[in-house]
Structures are given as C-alpha cells and as structure tokens.
Amino acid sequence: MPELPEVETVVRGLQETVTGREITSVKVFRDTPIAPLNPKTFEKRLAGRSIQSVTRRAKYLVFQFDPGLYLLAHLRMTGKFIVSPLISKPEKHHRVWFFLDKDIVMVFDDMRCFGTLELIESLTDCNKLRLLGVEPLSSSLTVPYLKKCIAHSSSNIKNLLLNQTKIAGIGNIYASEILFDAQISPLRQGCQLKAKELRKVIDSTQKILTTAIQKNGTSISDFRRIDEQTGEFQNFLNVYGKAEQPCPRCSVPIQRIVQQQRSSFYCASCQQ
Ligand SMILES: [Zn+2]
Structure with missing residues (x-):
C-alpha cells in the first residue's frame, strides 16, 4: 500500500x-x-x-x-x-x-x-x-507531542507509528525501517521510551521518509510514478521483507513477527 x-x-x-x-x-x-x-x-x-x-x-x-x-x-x-x-x-x-x-x-x-x-x-x-495526526515531516512532530500521545497508552512503538490519528502517513514498510534506523525494538511499549529514544524515533522517521521521497518511493508491488516508472527505495530497505537475511548492522538474522495482524521486521540483537 x-x-x-x-x-x-x-x-x-x-x-x-x-x-x-x-x-x-x-x-x-x-x-x-x-x-x-x-x-x-x-x-x-x-x-x-x-x-x-x-x-x-x-x-x-x-x-x-x-x-x-x-x-x-x-x-x-x-x-x-x-x-x-x-x-x-x-x-x-x-x-x-x-x-x-x-x-x-x-x-x-x-x-x-x-x-x-x-x-x-x-x-x-x-x-x-x-481526524489525522501530525505530518511526520513537519515541526509539529516533537518529543513532547509523542510523550502526550503515549502517556496513557499501552501500545507498542510500532503501532504508535502506524496510528494515523497520532502521526499521519506512515505504514508498515516505513515503520519497520524507522525503528531499525533508531535501533529500537518494535515490541517496546511506547510509554516506556525515554525522551532520548523518542528523539531518535523522530530523527529516524524524518531521515527515512525524506530519503524515500528522494528515491521516488518504494515499488515492492504495484506502486508506480505518474510516468509508470518504479520508485527506487526498495533497493535501500534494511529490514522490511528481509526475514532470515543477515542484519546489515550486526549480521544476526532479521526476524519477522506479527503485531496486530501485520508483519514487523527487526533485528533482535541491535534493536533494543
Ligand atoms: Zn542487527
């Protein structure tokens, strides 16, 4: 999607x-x-x-x-x-x-x-x-904002990233890539993340989304540009769709788990 x-x-x-x-x-x-x-x-x-x-x-x-x-x-x-x-x-x-x-x-x-x-x-x-949440590339995505979003929630950080009423526009591919970049496990409860870790989530979100836009998006299945060419970010994915392949950072095999009926890909060794 x-x-x-x-x-x-x-x-x-x-x-x-x-x-x-x-x-x-x-x-x-x-x-x-x-x-x-x-x-x-x-x-x-x-x-x-x-x-x-x-x-x-x-x-x-x-x-x-x-x-x-x-x-x-x-x-x-x-x-x-x-x-x-x-x-x-x-x-x-x-x-x-x-x-x-x-x-x-x-x-x-x-x-x-x-x-x-x-x-x-x-x-x-x-x-x-x-009903949409903040734009992730805008200055509205801040540590205090994320803290407020997760304060009374038992949700894990992966599902927080996917929650369109909190942060709008992130889906399953980029949520996995963002958490890999931030070195944070998708299983972590959002409310347990420290301010420093939330800062990393924000920085990684903006870095990954900006790079993906520069590469014209990810064409894993159907996505095409308006001239019917594919995007190129699929060539830069680190974990999404890469179960059992070695982690690009530490070489331990990437794991695929299911969270709320959706796949998450992560490295259990270097994402804590
Ligand atoms: Zn790793």
Missing part, C-alpha cells in the same frame, strides 16, 4: 504536469471510486474546472479547484494516477479519465478498486482530514 513517500512522489509528479490545467471533461468507467456520487454528477461538477494546486495530507492527494471545490483522492492498495497523451481506448483497470487542455489525460487506474475519489467543499469541515 502506498505510504507517505509514494503519495508525495505522485503529488510532485502531478504538480509538474497538471497544475494550472483545465479539466475539459471527465469520463467515469467504473463508479466504485466515486461512490456514492453518480458518474454524471461527478463528470459535470469537474468539467471546466482549473486545477489550482495538488498537495498531500497524510496519504491523501488534494486537488484544489476554483472556487471552494476539492477532489480528495486516496490510492489505498493499487490506485494510480497516470498522465499521458490522449488515448483512444481505456485499459482494463482504468476507472476514470480526466481530459485536460493541451491534449493530455490524467488517468485514475485501480486494479483492486479500493481507491477513492471524493469531492468536498471544505478541507476544514472534512472529518477524514480533521
């Missing part, structure tokens, strides 16, 4: 190619992503609108139109935006075509159909956005 660096990669690609463009028309091939809106309403509300900006909040892409209209997109498992010259026939997983001026088309492609495209009128009134 795309996490913050992958969504940021898509957003940066779209900023370069579609910002300032007008949507001349829209064609919905399957209404699952836009439900409960009907395709005709969706197509009509977007036709003739200019894309003012494309930004990211957590794992959401936010397209702003004029005036007071936003398209909130979530890629979920396999959603993709592809920008290409005009095409005559939709491919199998094309769900929506947005025709733009200068003869380009922005395609929303989604094999598994869990992705969503939602029209909203206000960002501040949107519950989905309001």
Whole structure:
C-alpha cells in the first residue's frame, strides 16, 4: 500500500504536469471510486474546472479547484494516477479519465478498486482530514507531542507509528525501517521510551521518509510514478521483507513477527 513517500512522489509528479490545467471533461468507467456520487454528477461538477494546486495530507492527494471545490483522492492498495497523451481506448483497470487542455489525460487506474475519489467543499469541515495526526515531516512532530500521545497508552512503538490519528502517513514498510534506523525494538511499549529514544524515533522517521521521497518511493508491488516508472527505495530497505537475511548492522538474522495482524521486521540483537 502506498505510504507517505509514494503519495508525495505522485503529488510532485502531478504538480509538474497538471497544475494550472483545465479539466475539459471527465469520463467515469467504473463508479466504485466515486461512490456514492453518480458518474454524471461527478463528470459535470469537474468539467471546466482549473486545477489550482495538488498537495498531500497524510496519504491523501488534494486537488484544489476554483472556487471552494476539492477532489480528495486516496490510492489505498493499487490506485494510480497516470498522465499521458490522449488515448483512444481505456485499459482494463482504468476507472476514470480526466481530459485536460493541451491534449493530455490524467488517468485514475485501480486494479483492486479500493481507491477513492471524493469531492468536498471544505478541507476544514472534512472529518477524514480533521481526524489525522501530525505530518511526520513537519515541526509539529516533537518529543513532547509523542510523550502526550503515549502517556496513557499501552501500545507498542510500532503501532504508535502506524496510528494515523497520532502521526499521519506512515505504514508498515516505513515503520519497520524507522525503528531499525533508531535501533529500537518494535515490541517496546511506547510509554516506556525515554525522551532520548523518542528523539531518535523522530530523527529516524524524518531521515527515512525524506530519503524515500528522494528515491521516488518504494515499488515492492504495484506502486508506480505518474510516468509508470518504479520508485527506487526498495533497493535501500534494511529490514522490511528481509526475514532470515543477515542484519546489515550486526549480521544476526532479521526476524519477522506479527503485531496486530501485520508483519514487523527487526533485528533482535541491535534493536533494543
Ligand atoms: Zn542487527
């Protein structure tokens, strides 16, 4: 599933190619992503609108139109935006075509159909956005903030990193990589971490996410950039998906454990 660096990669690609463009028309091939809106309403509300900006909040892409209209997109498992010259026939997983001026088309492609495209009128009134925690690359992620998050919680540090209402945008791949970098075990209870360790978690979070964005995200399964190229961060993973392989730091085999039905990868020797 795309996490913050992958969504940021898509957003940066779209900023370069579609910002300032007008949507001349829209064609919905399957209404699952836009439900409960009907395709005709969706197509009509977007036709003739200019894309003012494309930004990211957590794992959401936010397209702003004029005036007071936003398209909130979530890629979920396999959603993709592809920008290409005009095409005559939709491919199998094309769900929506947005025709733009200068003869380009922005395609929303989604094999598994869990992705969503939602029209909203206000960002501040949107519950989905309001419930999100701080952006991990912002100055709001601080030791006192983390302390407050974990103060009355028995949750382990891995699940704290995944809790979107506390820190938004981190998923399973980066949580494992962040804790490896910080040399902290995913099994540690968050409330038992000292301030110095929380500082390490923050520094590693920002370092790993920033590097992953520079490498255009991780393409382990479906993730692609808007030009359909893969990201490169999969070549820089230290522990995720590497069970039984030697730890890059101390050579002890990496372990895979399951926490809340999700895999965690870590080195029991150098992550304490
Ligand atoms: Zn190790």
